[in-house]
Amino acid sequence: MQPSIVAIAKGSDADQLVHQALENLGGIRRFVKKGSVVVIKPNAGHEGAPETAINTSPEVVRAVIREVRLANPRKIILAESSAIGCDTMTCLESSGIKQAAEEAGVDEIRDIKQDKDLVKKEIEHPTSSITSVELPRFLLEADHMINVPIFKSHVSMVFSCALKNLKGVVQDIHHFIMHTTNLASAMMDLGDVFKPDLTIADMIRPMEGFGPHSGTPVEFGAVLASADMVALDATACRLVGLDVDRVEYFAAAREKGLGNFQEERIEIRGADFAEVKKELYLPYLQGFNAWPEYRFHVKMACSTCQGLVAFTMERLKALEAYDKNKGLHIVLGRHAKVPEGVQPGDELILHGDCTLALKKKIEKAGGKCLHVSGCPPVESFPVWTILDRREQPTERSTRERHTAEDEIFRKWLQEKQRK
Numbered sequence: 001m002q003p004s005i006v007a008i009a010k011g012s013d014a015d016q017l018v019h020q021a022l023e024n025l026g027g028i029r030r031f032v033k034k035g036s037v038v039v040i041k042p043n044a045g046h047e048g049a050p051e052t053a054i055n056t057s058p059e060v061v062r063a064v065i066r067e068v069r070l071a072n073p074r075k076i077i078l079a080e081s082s083a084i085g086c087d088t089m090t091c092l093e094s095s096g097i098k099q100a101a102e103e104a105g106v107d108e109i110r111d112i113k114q115d116k117d118l119v120k121k122e123i124e125h126p127t128s129s130i131t132s133v134e135l136p137r138f139l140l141e142a143d144h145m146i147n148v149p150i151f152k153s154h155v156s157m158v159f160s161c162a163l164k165n166l167k168g169v170v171q172d173i174h175h176f177i178m179h180t181t182n183l184a185s186a187m188m189d190l191g192d193v194f195k196p197d198l199t200i201a202d203m204i205r206p207m208e209g210f211g212p213h214s215g216t217p218v219e220f221g222a223v224l225a226s227a228d229m230v231a232l233d234a235t236a237c238r239l240v241g242l243d244v245d246r247v248e249y250f251a252a253a254r255e256k257g258l259g260n261f262q263e264e265r266i267e268i269r270g271a272d273f274a275e276v277k278k279e280l281y282l283p284y285l286q287g288f289n290a291w292p293e294y295r296f297h298v299k300m301a302c303s304t305c306q307g308l309v310a311f312t313m314e315r316l317k318a319l320e321a322y323d324k325n326k327g328l329h330i331v332l333g334r335h336a337k338v339p340e341g342v343q344p345g346d347e348l349i350l351h352g353d354c355t356l357a358l359k360k361k362i363e364k365a366g367g368k369c370l371h372v373s374g375c376p377p378v379e380s381f382p383v384w385t386i387l388d389r390r391e392q393p394t395e396r397s398t399r400e401r402h403t404a405e406d407e408i409f410r411k412w413l414q415e416k417q418r419k
């Protein structure tokens, strides 16, 4: 494999950052031919306003479309398939991406979830249990694909950036299947059958903390660009102080041979690495082992709920309630029966609407449990269910409590990060 190039641009203006990063790779015309069809794939996986950093910032999407226009393509399509349970168009609107894309003159916006014209692609030598995926024909037939992720903390993969953003090129059924296997290896398999020509990553305001949904945006001021997703992801990790040797993703990349992640195989161009580097708080290296005093039963649970449970554990610590509730069993995902190891009388918290059937089963058999409603639940509900030992009312009339606890939590987190 040839060494890879990753361009880094530092600053705050999205137009300038995207332009600078691309110039350092030889300019947009190296990647987009005149008269071509270009698909741009942002991260708009969840509902969330631009300032939350849940999705790619609209400024970066706008800047990428403006830059692509300079190469005179025939058509620019913005395409996304949001997370399970989310409506793609609502996510694109709430994130401001749809409006930004229209302002920049995008020709078409497509919801991949609704696409009926799918092509089955076999995965040669899969490293996960997925052996094929179905991809929209328009995506496969486009001349160029540009991947535009945001960097954020992610409970299932420690972080999410270039490769992880590809999950939004498949429909819900494949999202679901990928979560039932080793996600890092499944992402490698998907990345093997469908490679973007270019990734432009938004690190202007990435997310640290309890991503992908309950994290904290941080001013970072960078855009990265590369034709090699793995090299870009590795560089992004090094910039935020994440040791690539401790992240399963890169072991999976080594097994698959998908790209370069070794420092000596990556040429950095543009801004000075040391000047851009800034450590982010990324708490998922140990997974659920980080809270050994609690028992977690996780089966096919979405990353949003897994992240929310991680957030709940830290929130309990901040509220000095972690030790008092040791020994609780927390169940999330799709369980057909009571998880192994749970005895009658154990205190059981069932997290999210997909555990409702299990709750009914437990209660029918005369057992007890507490259910946290929502898909996903409202951010404070799991904590309150544990603190109050009662199920939460569905109306959201408890803003003051949430705000007060949030203040304690943010201060506690800042203190923890200072140590």
Ligand code: SF4
Pocket (backbone or CB within 6 Å): 085, 300, 301, 302, 304, 305, 332, 333, 351, 352, 353, 354, 355, 374, 375, 376, 377
């Ligand atoms: S409750 Fe959570 S884990 Fe279950 S389907 Fe909804 S988001 Fe996914």
